Amino acid sequence: MNVTVSRKAHFNAAHKLYNSDWTDARNTLVFGKCSNPNYHGHNYELIVSVKGLIHPETGFVMDMKELKLIINTEIIDVFDHKNLNEELLEFSTLNPTAENIAVIIWNKLRSKIDNNLKLTITLYETPRNFVTYSGD
Amino acid sequence: MNVTVSRKAHFNAAHKLYNSDWTDARNTLVFGKCSNPNYHGHNYELIVSVKGLIHPETGFVMDMKELKLIINTEIIDVFDHKNLNEELLEFSTLNPTAENIAVIIWNKLRSKIDNNLKLTITLYETPRNFVTYSGD
Amino acid sequence: MNVTVSRKAHFNAAHKLYNSDWTDARNTLVFGKCSNPNYHGHNYELIVSVKGLIHPETGFVMDMKELKLIINTEIIDVFDHKNLNEELLEFSTLNPTAENIAVIIWNKLRSKIDNNLKLTITLYETPRNFVTYSGD
Amino acid sequence: MNVTVSRKAHFNAAHKLYNSDWTDARNTLVFGKCSNPNYHGHNYELIVSVKGLIHPETGFVMDMKELKLIINTEIIDVFDHKNLNEELLEFSTLNPTAENIAVIIWNKLRSKIDNNLKLTITLYETPRNFVTYSGD
Amino acid sequence: MNVTVSRKAHFNAAHKLYNSDWTDARNTLVFGKCSNPNYHGHNYELIVSVKGLIHPETGFVMDMKELKLIINTEIIDVFDHKNLNEELLEFSTLNPTAENIAVIIWNKLRSKIDNNLKLTITLYETPRNFVTYSGD
Amino acid sequence: MNVTVSRKAHFNAAHKLYNSDWTDARNTLVFGKCSNPNYHGHNYELIVSVKGLIHPETGFVMDMKELKLIINTEIIDVFDHKNLNEELLEFSTLNPTAENIAVIIWNKLRSKIDNNLKLTITLYETPRNFVTYSGD
Numbered sequence: 001m002n003v004t005v006s007r008k009a010h011f012n013a014a015h016k017l018y019n020s021d022w023t024d025a026r027n028t029l030v031f032g033k034c035s036n037p038n039y040h041g042h043n044y045e046l047i048v049s050v051k052g053l054i055h056p057e058t059g060f061v062m063d064m065k066e067l068k069l070i071i072n073t074e075i076i077d078v079f080d081h082k083n084l085n086e087e088l089l090e091f092s093t094l095n096p097t098a099e100n101i102a103v104i105i106w107n108k109l110r111s112k113i114d115n116n117l118k119l120t121i122t123l124y125e126t127p128r129n130f131v132t133y134s135g136d
Numbered sequence: 137m138n139v140t141v142s143r144k145a146h147f148n149a150a151h152k153l154y155n156s157d158w159t160d161a162r163n164t165l166v167f168g169k170c171s172n173p174n175y176h177g178h179n180y181e182l183i184v185s186v187k188g189l190i191h192p193e194t195g196f197v198m199d200m201k202e203l204k205l206i207i208n209t210e211i212i213d214v215f216d217h218k219n220l221n222e223e224l225l226e227f228s229t230l231n232p233t234a235e236n237i238a239v240i241i242w243n244k245l246r247s248k249i250d251n252n253l254k255l256t257i258t259l260y261e262t263p264r265n266f267v268t269y270s271g272d
Numbered sequence: 273m274n275v276t277v278s279r280k281a282h283f284n285a286a287h288k289l290y291n292s293d294w295t296d297a298r299n300t301l302v303f304g305k306c307s308n309p310n311y312h313g314h315n316y317e318l319i320v321s322v323k324g325l326i327h328p329e330t331g332f333v334m335d336m337k338e339l340k341l342i343i344n345t346e347i348i349d350v351f352d353h354k355n356l357n358e359e360l361l362e363f364s365t366l367n368p369t370a371e372n373i374a375v376i377i378w379n380k381l382r383s384k385i386d387n388n389l390k391l392t393i394t395l396y397e398t399p400r401n402f403v404t405y406s407g408d
Numbered sequence: 409m410n411v412t413v414s415r416k417a418h419f420n421a422a423h424k425l426y427n428s429d430w431t432d433a434r435n436t437l438v439f440g441k442c443s444n445p446n447y448h449g450h451n452y453e454l455i456v457s458v459k460g461l462i463h464p465e466t467g468f469v470m471d472m473k474e475l476k477l478i479i480n481t482e483i484i485d486v487f488d489h490k491n492l493n494e495e496l497l498e499f500s501t502l503n504p505t506a507e508n509i510a511v512i513i514w515n516k517l518r519s520k521i522d523n524n525l526k527l528t529i530t531l532y533e534t535p536r537n538f539v540t541y542s543g544d
Numbered sequence: 545m546n547v548t549v550s551r552k553a554h555f556n557a558a559h560k561l562y563n564s565d566w567t568d569a570r571n572t573l574v575f576g577k578c579s580n581p582n583y584h585g586h587n588y589e590l591i592v593s594v595k596g597l598i599h600p601e602t603g604f605v606m607d608m609k610e611l612k613l614i615i616n617t618e619i620i621d622v623f624d625h626k627n628l629n630e631e632l633l634e635f636s637t638l639n640p641t642a643e644n645i646a647v648i649i650w651n652k653l654r655s656k657i658d659n660n661l662k663l664t665i666t667l668y669e670t671p672r673n674f675v676t677y678s679g680d
Numbered sequence: 681m682n683v684t685v686s687r688k689a690h691f692n693a694a695h696k697l698y699n700s701d702w703t704d705a706r707n708t709l710v711f712g713k714c715s716n717p718n719y720h721g722h723n724y725e726l727i728v729s730v731k732g733l734i735h736p737e738t739g740f741v742m743d744m745k746e747l748k749l750i751i752n753t754e755i756i757d758v759f760d761h762k763n764l765n766e767e768l769l770e771f772s773t774l775n776p777t778a779e780n781i782a783v784i785i786w787n788k789l790r791s792k793i794d795n796n797l798k799l800t801i802t803l804y805e806t807p808r809n810f811v812t813y814s815g816d
Contacts, residue, residue, distance in 0.1 A: 008537075032201065039719055049540075096195075127690075131139050148314055175313065219308070279672060367739035369734075404729075491580070
């Protein structure tokens with residue numbers, strides 16, 4: 001019996017979309033107002049899902065208190081109220097699109113969660129735009 | 137790295153559930169108040185998801201501005217504030233259930249989106265009823 | 273101690289915005305796609321709020337089971353899966369804008385709810401447009 | 409053409425997390441405030457999804473009225489306003505975690521839904537914690 | 545310039561509706577399944593609103609960090625994962641309806657918030673039922 | 681018959697909380713991580729409500745198409761994807777708290793909306809924090 005358990009979290013951050021290999025004109029052409037050099041920002045909503053067997057003693061796939069702690073330590077403490085381009089090393093050369101942020105978050109969580117558990121994350125950049133990544 | 141990116145859109149429309157091969161009595165029996173000949177309507181919420189590789193230059197699976205434009209041109213302009221039974225050719229003989237509307241929307245979008253991208257749509261007929269179609 | 277208690281309900285209906293004293297051209301000019309003669313529709317979400325004293329014996333301002341029954345009998349049974357222009361007498365001459373629907377709903381409920389209770393209703397036509405009426 | 413149709417339902421219940429093979433101290437250590445012997449409770453939101461072929465005559469994968477009736481009879485009437493530990497036989501020895509409740513609900517529904525339809529359920533214990541089970 | 549600032553919080557609790565001056569039969573008649581002696585429960589969502597002047601130095605009506613701390617200390621720590629009838633002294637004789645819970649919460653907060661600020665709370669017992677109290 | 685009609689809109693922006701009359705240390709002490717000099721950001725959700733009489737010819741208090749246009753021109757075009765501290769003149773000396781942003785938005789809209797209509801705005805900084813201002 002494989003069950004998926006999911007937990008929501010959120011963080012607020014500033015970012016801009018920008019490819020440093022391009023001219024400013026091309027950045028503006030491709031990324032539009034998202035490339036504003038003064039930054040804009042979002043309330044990111046994060047859903048972390050882990051799939052695995054139910055432990056017969058606890059009835060848990062994974063203790064949600066433990067998952068919450070991992071999310072807080074690995075993600076919220078790192079991303080919340082930050083400027084992603086300026087303050088997160090990963091995005092010094094990587095464009096902080098929702099897709100790339102999702103991959104970075106997945107990688108950070110993957111190393112902290114039991115490998116018997118399949119990990120998927122969903123990241124809402126706005127209530128209308130979101131991305132999902134499972135490591136495939 | 138395959139990431140799924142999703143975008144929400146919405147349209148309002150009138151419809152009735154009706155099989156023109158059946159008697160009115162059988163339509164009423166099967167479809168109940170949904171077969172009201174004077175129509176009823178819904179705020180349809182649409183989620184369009186495309187799954188594919190992240191382009192290394194942009195950090196995008198697909199430019200959301202482009203996806204939004206395709207959704208607006210192919211779906212919203214066609215379905216919004218319309219009577220689906222009376223004004224959409226597809227539903228002149230096809231019952232506009234949420235299932236059938238989803239398949240029609242998927243087909244319309246499929247022809248406009250890069251075939252390297254897997255396409256899934258979710259259509260909410262009401263906040264409590266929704267359908268998902270991936271072309272399988 | 274005056275407390276306001278609120279209950280949500282919903283109904284689906286078709287309508288068009290139309291002033292029968294005007295030419296079709298003027299209807300189109302003023303109401304745009306909302307004047308489509310073939311109708312469109314909405315999932316209307318209704319919030320009914322009553323404000324009054326807490327009964328010391330029950331701890332209720334009003335029994336929510338009773339309020340739910342009144343909403344179902346007076347509103348949902350009358351509006352759900354209907355064409356408002358064609359099937360509700362009130363809108364044979366009154367344009368079924370969200371504002372006018374709200375006033376009609378308020379009047380129907382007012383006559384069934386204890387006059388010691390202040391009545392307010394909020395009606396969502398879409399998740400982005402809503403109206404509130406308190407009988408003032 | 410396989411389409412998934414989903415319907416939301418909800419019920420309210422009391423529960424506590426408790427393993428009767430353990431000491432109270434260990435229950436408290438593992439389950440924290442969720443092991444309060446006086447119980448706490450939740451508004452459980454349930455999404456039932458069935459995947460299958462669209463019937464050409466109706467345009468339905470499954471009649472939502474029929475699915476609603478099954479959910480009400482098999483789940484809501486059994487779980488709503490109940491104490492899960494005290495009043496549901498299944499949880500006399502099984503810890504009513506969201507994971508275990510989901511499996512029990514899935515089993516109850518599976519026996520009532522056509523085996524040609526794949527069944528998945530999602531159960532929200534709170535707006536921030538939810539589980540999904542597909543019988544795998 | 546009077547601005548209202550609001551903050552959401554939530555807690556989970558078990559309760560039953562019960563008037564100890566009544567017979568069990570009358571409790572069942574009036575409160576229905578809400579009077580289940582084994583309790584049921586809810587995810588209560590709380591919105592705390594304070595209205596007052598903007599402080600010119602901070603731009604705040606009230607520091608949300610301070611309001612969050614007061615809500616946590618006075619309400620969440622007291623109500624979360626509790627059985628309201630059994631564990632909160634206030635409800636040893638007072639029926640824990642949403643109305644009465646709202647009044648108790650308001651009173652607890654009122655004594656901790658500057659009297660120059662008008663206080664209103666909204667308490668959702670379920671996503672469909674909620675109450676509002678302003679101390680009037 | 682005074683009815684309130686409301687319309688939702690949204691914009692994304694970066695900001696920091698900062699009083700330029702204070703030392704950096706005091707800014708950090710009072711505003712915490714919100715004072716990050718590199719900025720953070722939000723998805724701001726805006727609800728604009730106007731209250732007035734229903735026009736007998738249209739059934740509208742105010743044409744929502746017109747209100748949408750005013751919101752877009754006066755607010756969204758000015759605030760969306762901007763750095764509020766750096767790019768909006770109003771916040772060169774005024775701290776862009778939710779309270780102050782709400783007052784600025786209200787003032788911008790007030791001058792464009794008929795004075796017979798009472799104007800109220802609600803601004804969500806996050807799904808958990810929001811402010812309301814009516815010009816009182």
